[in-house]
Amino acid sequence: MKWSVERRLEFLEFRLFWEGGVNRADLIEMFGVSVPQASKDLTLYQEKAPGNAFYDKSARRYVAGAGFRPVFLDPDPDAWLLRLRSAAEGFADAGANWLAAPPEADIALTPRRKVDTAALRGILAALREGASLEILYQSMSPARPDPVWRRISPHAFGYDGFRWHVRAWCHETGKFKDFLLPRVLDIGGRGAAGASGEQDRLWHDHFDIVITPHPKLSAGQQAVVARDYGMVDGRAALTTRYAMLFYVLKRLGLLEDARSRDPRTQHIVAESDAAVAAALRRANFEFDEAGQTGGGS
Amino acid sequence: MKWSVERRLEFLEFRLFWEGGVNRADLIEMFGVSVPQASKDLTLYQEKAPGNAFYDKSARRYVAGAGFRPVFLDPDPDAWLLRLRSAAEGFADAGANWLAAPPEADIALTPRRKVDTAALRGILAALREGASLEILYQSMSPARPDPVWRRISPHAFGYDGFRWHVRAWCHETGKFKDFLLPRVLDIGGRGAAGASGEQDRLWHDHFDIVITPHPKLSAGQQAVVARDYGMVDGRAALTTRYAMLFYVLKRLGLLEDARSRDPRTQHIVAESDAAVAAALRRANFEFDEAGQTGGGS
DNA sequence: GTCCGTATGTATAAAAACTATATGGGACCT
DNA sequence: AGGTCCCATATAGTTTTTATACATACGGAC
Numbered sequence: 001m002k003w004s005v006e007r008r009l010e011f012l013e014f015r016l017f018w019e020g021g022v023n024r025a026d027l028i029e030m031f032g033v034s035v036p037q038a039s040k041d042l043t044l045y046q047e048k049a050p051g052n053a054f055y056d057k058s059a060r061r062y063v064a065g066a067g068f069r070p071v072f073l074d075p076d077p078d079a080w081l082l083r084l085r086s087a088a089e090g091f092a093d094a095g096a097n098w099l100a101a102p103p104e105a106d107i108a109l110t111p112r113r114k115v116d117t118a119a120l121r122g123i124l125a126a127l128r129e130g131a132s133l134e135i136l137y138q139s140m141s142p143a144r145p146d147p148v149w150r151r152i153s154p155h156a157f158g159y160d161g162f163r164w165h166v167r168a169w170c171h172e173t174g175k176f177k178d179f180l181l182p183r184v185l186d187i188g189g190r191g192a193a194g195a196s197g198e199q200d201r202l203w204h205d206h207f208d209i210v211i212t213p214h215p216k217l218s219a220g221q222q223a224v225v226a227r228d229y230g231m232v233d234g235r236a237a238l239t240t241r242y243a244m245l246f247y248v249l250k251r252l253g254l255l256e257d258a259r260s261r262d263p264r265t266q267h268i269v270a271e272s273d274a275a276v277a278a279a280l281r282r283a284n285f286e287f288d289e290a291g292q293t294g295g296g297s
Numbered sequence: 298m299k300w301s302v303e304r305r306l307e308f309l310e311f312r313l314f315w316e317g318g319v320n321r322a323d324l325i326e327m328f329g330v331s332v333p334q335a336s337k338d339l340t341l342y343q344e345k346a347p348g349n350a351f352y353d354k355s356a357r358r359y360v361a362g363a364g365f366r367p368v369f370l371d372p373d374p375d376a377w378l379l380r381l382r383s384a385a386e387g388f389a390d391a392g393a394n395w396l397a398a399p400p401e402a403d404i405a406l407t408p409r410r411k412v413d414t415a416a417l418r419g420i421l422a423a424l425r426e427g428a429s430l431e432i433l434y435q436s437m438s439p440a441r442p443d444p445v446w447r448r449i450s451p452h453a454f455g456y457d458g459f460r461w462h463v464r465a466w467c468h469e470t471g472k473f474k475d476f477l478l479p480r481v482l483d484i485g486g487r488g489a490a491g492a493s494g495e496q497d498r499l500w501h502d503h504f505d506i507v508i509t510p511h512p513k514l515s516a517g518q519q520a521v522v523a524r525d526y527g528m529v530d531g532r533a534a535l536t537t538r539y540a541m542l543f544y545v546l547k548r549l550g551l552l553e554d555a556r557s558r559d560p561r562t563q564h565i566v567a568e569s570d571a572a573v574a575a576a577l578r579r580a581n582f583e584f585d586e587a588g589q590t591g592g593g594s
Numbered sequence: 595g596t597c598c599g600t601a602t603g604t605a606t607a608a609a610a611a612c613t614a615t616a617t618g619g620g621a622c623c624t
Numbered sequence: 625a626g627g628t629c630c631c632a633t634a635t636a637g638t639t640t641t642t643a644t645a646c647a648t649a650c651g652g653a654c
Binding site: 019120251265 | 299300301314315316317328329330372373374375376377378379381382383385388398400401402403404405406407408409410411412413414417418421422424425435436437439442443452453454455456457458459461478479480494500515516517518520521524525526527533535537538540541544545547548549552553558562
């Protein structure tokens with residue numbers, strides 16, 4: 001079956017499953033096909049997925065049957081929610097995400113400076129070719145209030161839930177560090193790599209954060225939290241790269257003293273604060289020019 | 298131009314722009330077209346976007362020219378990063394996001410219980426049709442340790458950065474509240490709506506959170522933070538629905554006393570804590586059965 | 595009830611897209 | 625020099641898609 005036909009059938013199934021129904025007109029609008037072709041696609045879909053689509057004469061469109069069994073689509077709720085998220089964040093021309101009439105949705109966004117297109121392209125090119133690259137970087141270090149040129153050898157990307165950074169060998173300080181993409185203002189010349197990504201121990205080594213429900217919650221509430229986090233016997237382990245540990249702890253609210261915080265907003269605590277503190281020391285997080293960076297090796 | 302051809306040209310452009318080059322083989326693998334068709338597409342692309350693609354005989358593939366000007370694609374770095382994010386989160390069969398060889402990437406994830414497919418479908422159907430719905434909901438209220446059936450009239454979705462909730466009229470308490478999707482365990486019968494979304498004042502009214510750099514940062518650091526958040530004269534306003542205020546403040550770290558926290562991790566503070574506190578009271582956030590919910594009207 | 599607008603479905607011929615197959619050329623490696 | 629891998633192009637045949645036309649069904653306005 002042709003790629004374009006398969007995409008149309010997938011679209012049909014998506015609309016049937018999530019949006020309650022589908023029309024010839026939907027196909028025509030989304031793919032620019034002719035009326036007879038849209039009819040053929042609908043007929044073809046019914047052949048390939050019998051029992052899924054029924055024509056509701058009164059509503060004048062096809063609706064999903066009771067025993068709907070997806071054939072072309074992965075019926076993952078998170079996939080649908082991802083489409084809703086990109087719609088709510090204004091990505092893509094509405095419609096490209098296949099949502100017919102997206103429900104009202106809002107996202108707790110925090111506005112951040114845009115990533116520079118040329119900067120990202122340059123970093124990607126250097127990363128692909130295993131080269132180093134000069135960047136004009138705006139650090140947070142009080143010692144360097146203005147952007148300065150520095151050479152890095154990028155090898156990976158990280159996302160803390162708000163912003164992307166690039167994980168790279170810093171030629172100046174001789175460490176692996178995180179550089180926030182929005183703070184890369186310009187790029188300069190390519191050069192030889194300083195160190196390869198395999199040498200970044202903090203990136204490749206992992207630590208298990210063991211979490212439990214906040215002890216100040218009632219037994220019933222603790223049970224709910226345990227289910228939320230998929231805990232077994234009231235414990236769950238989150239395996240994290242040392243290079244990402246700081247960000248994960250921050251997201252989980254475990255960076256500062258979690259036990260003393262209001263359990264109604266802070267649902268979990270670390271089983272052993274000492275183990276977490278030791279792991280953070282191993283990650284050697286300093287608060288320096290990259291905002292938060294992990295130096296090592 | 299046909300939809301399928303346009304997608305192929307868009308793909309060509311994407312690979313040229315972000316991934317450094319493209320091949321006939323890439324086209325064949327991604328879309329299942331024949332060898333001559335892939336050649337045609339490449340020729341067609343060069344006609345439509347002259348000067349963008351050049352054949353590198355030594356590398357045996359097309360590479361982007363120096364003065365690349367996208368024709369079929371929005372060259373948005375965030376769009377590329379979104380693809381990387383969905384790849385790193387394991388969405389979609391690798392390749393469906395058009396990344397050739399995704400760089401190593403990690404995301405500070407927090408594992409959460411999956412959303413139930415039938416529950417989301419049921420809520421969507423009720424929302425579309427303006428109906429109410431019975432849900433089996435696991436609340437955090439100590440008074441209700443076990444899941445209970447309750448009737449809601451959903452009208453919108455919200456995302457706090459971790460989890461999705463549905464904003465709905467609660468028939469039981471006569472308030473608009475947030476219900477976390479992962480805690481909806483089952484759905485029951487449809488019914489008449491309780492209140493329409495237009496009556497949800499906390500959803501439709503907005504508040505401006507005015508933020509400034511953390512005063513304990515040095516002047517240079519404050520300038521960097523100001524640029525990060527797009528501040529003018531050291532101030533920026535974030536317009537937020539009252540119904541989302543709690544989540545936004547939590548994400549920004551402004552829920553608890555921000556001024557007393559380490560400015561190296563907490564970069565911003567609210568200009569007026571009193572104004573924020575008043576807005577939170579207006580939002581009438583209570584910590585009850587939905588975890589955090591806003592009741593009102 | 596009748597008319598109208600808007601759906602759907604299908605039949606036909608014509609156009610367009612695509613495939614299979616074959617041929618030729620250039621660059622690189624052994 | 626030969627093999628390999630990639631590109632481009634030509635031809636004929638197949639498949640997909642379009643354009644056009646016509647028949648049917650439902651719901652609401654008159």
